Amino acid sequence: MIDESLITDHYSHGRLLDDIEAGLTTLGKSPRTAEVDDLAPVDEVHIGGRLATEAFLDQLDIGPGDHVLDVGCGLGGASRFAVERYGCRVTGVDLSEEYVEVGTVLNSWVGLAGRVRLEAADASDTPYPDAEFDKAYMLHVGMNIPDKIALATELHRVLTPGGVLGVYDVMRVGEGELDFPVPWASTPDASAVARPEDYRRALAQSGLRVTAERNRAAFAERFFTDLQAAAAGAAGPPPLGIHLLMGETAATKVANMIENIAKGRIAPVELVAVKTGH
Ligand SMILES: C[S@@+](CC[C@H](N)C(=O)[O-])C[C@H]1O[C@@H](n2cnc3c(N)ncnc32)[C@H](O)[C@@H]1O
Numbered sequence: 001m002i003d004e005s006l007i008t009d010h011y012s013h014g015r016l017l018d019d020i021e022a023g024l025t026t027l028g029k030s031p032r033t034a035e036v037d038d039l040a041p042v043d044e045v046h047i048g049g050r051l052a053t054e055a056f057l058d059q060l061d062i063g064p065g066d067h068v069l070d071v072g073c074g075l076g077g078a079s080r081f082a083v084e085r086y087g088c089r090v091t092g093v094d095l096s097e098e099y100v101e102v103g104t105v106l107n108s109w110v111g112l113a114g115r116v117r118l119e120a121a122d123a124s125d126t127p128y129p130d131a132e133f134d135k136a137y138m139l140h141v142g143m144n145i146p147d148k149i150a151l152a153t154e155l156h157r158v159l160t161p162g163g164v165l166g167v168y169d170v171m172r173v174g175e176g177e178l179d180f181p182v183p184w185a186s187t188p189d190a191s192a193v194a195r196p197e198d199y200r201r202a203l204a205q206s207g208l209r210v211t212a213e214r215n216r217a218a219f220a221e222r223f224f225t226d227l228q229a230a231a232a233g234a235a236g237p238p239p240l241g242i243h244l245l246m247g248e249t250a251a252t253k254v255a256n257m258i259e260n261i262a263k264g265r266i267a268p269v270e271l272v273a274v275k276t277g278h
Pocket of ligand 1: 007011043044071074077078093094096099122123124138139141145
């Protein structure tokens with residue numbers, strides 16, 4: 001178990017909404033005119049951003065009647081994207097009250113308050129009834145949750161029979177000490193990066209059968225190359241970007257993550273699993 005305050009402190013900011021509004025203004029938008037796509041550079045906090053979300057969520061067969069759980073939703077960027085793309089309803093849970101509050105304001109800015117609900121809760125102990133959700137997904141969250149079995153058991157509980165779970169997490173794929181800080185942890189004691197086989201074991205043990213696995217290291221390396229090329233030709237960071245969430249050490253966190261991936265120690269990996277009768 002990682003002390004909860006270690007996680008919430010790591011992700012806490014204090015004036016996030018003001019910074020997002022200022023970035024939007026620089027881009028010639030406002031809370032009244034903002035659309036879901038305008039917020040994507042700052043509210044999709046995982047490797048590959050929107051590009052990765054789209055490629056990942058498209059595998060989950062989400063439909064208009066579905067109630068979907070966004071596990072560790074952060075600011076809810078993927079939740080809003082899912083509602084617009086698939087016509088579903090999304091509930092998001094996150095440990096960070098600040099992210100939930102800011103994300104809820106962003107929902108209202110883009111007119112989705114009625115279809116996306118964000119709540120503060122622990123992903124391994126949610127307040128929802130059994131079989132509430134048709135689909136659930138998790139984008140870069142398991143790296144903060146050591147007990148993958150408790151997490152998988154809870155997600156199995158809240159899924160309907162036949163329900164689908166998607167995981168897109170940074171996982172251990174090779175040997176060697178990780179360089180810290182990284183975007184999800186300032187120090188090793190806040191990091192719970194695990195191997196794909198650990199996830200598979202936890203999922204199987206809870207009654208979730210893995211149907212697909214995809215290592216996204218090559219995609220990540222291309223994404224970072226493009227990002228670095230864009231940064232080299234720019235005068236400074238863009239008005240909206242995930243650097244707004246990562247504080248003063250943003251550049252070091254991202255550089256370490258790129259190095260850890262390039263050295264083959266970690267990679268973003270997708271897993272898709274189905275709830276079997278159990
Ligand atoms: C790297 S961010 C990703 C946020 C979001 N999924 C996205 O892709 O934009 C990780 C998020 O996981 C949340 N988190 C970490 N441990 C959690 C837990 N046990 N329960 C719920 N949320 C958690 C953090 O608060 C943070 O918002």
